[in-house]
Amino acid sequence: MTGSRLKLLSLALVGVLAALVLLAWSQPWFTVTLPDETITVGGDVAGAALPPLALASLALVLALAIAGPGFRIILGILEALLGLVVALVSGIALGDPVAASAPAITKATGISGADSLAALVEGVTTTAWPVVALIGGIMMGLLGIAITVTGGRWPQSGRKYSRSRLESADGSSPIDEWDALSEGDDPTSREP
Secondary structure, X not given: OOHHHHHHHHHHHHHHHHHHHHHHHOOEEEEEEOOOOEEEEEHHHHOOOHHHHHHHHHHHHHHHHXXXXXXXXXXXXXXXXXXXXXXXXXXXXXXXXHHHOHHHHHHHHOOOOHHHHHXXXXXXXXXXXXXXXXXXXXXXXXXXXXHHHHHXXXXXXXXXXXXOOOOOOOXXXXXXXXXXXXXXXXXXXXOO
């Protein structure tokens, strides 16, 4: 696979996985059965930390598009860490859905405290969305590692994003040329 295709595929996957995590966050995660009612708990409650993580990953798409080889390594590591945290948040919610649903249960019943909530809950049904977020986080982590390893093979960004400058033949800087224009001197009319 060529470097440019690898870059395009990597950037697209970062965006798709971030969008997938945002989609999973916006969906219902748990249905909690209480003695008198049933509460649907969304990812906005159970996985409240996911949107900033997904948005940071989306921002990485733009940064990776113009980054040089050395900076791609740092951004790849950052993507791997973002994926790790997404997987961690989702895994913690899956591991203890009552604790993840505590704000919604407390809002509905007025009862708080881990032991009180655990005694109150009769059952919890899990949807597929926290698993989708968990898998999305794992894939983000693996993609971050892949970017770290393969980012050096990506093509360089255009000169537009380069830190190097072109200097004129007479040694003047662009600031000098602007000053000359301000004073009425046209640098294009000078003889070489």
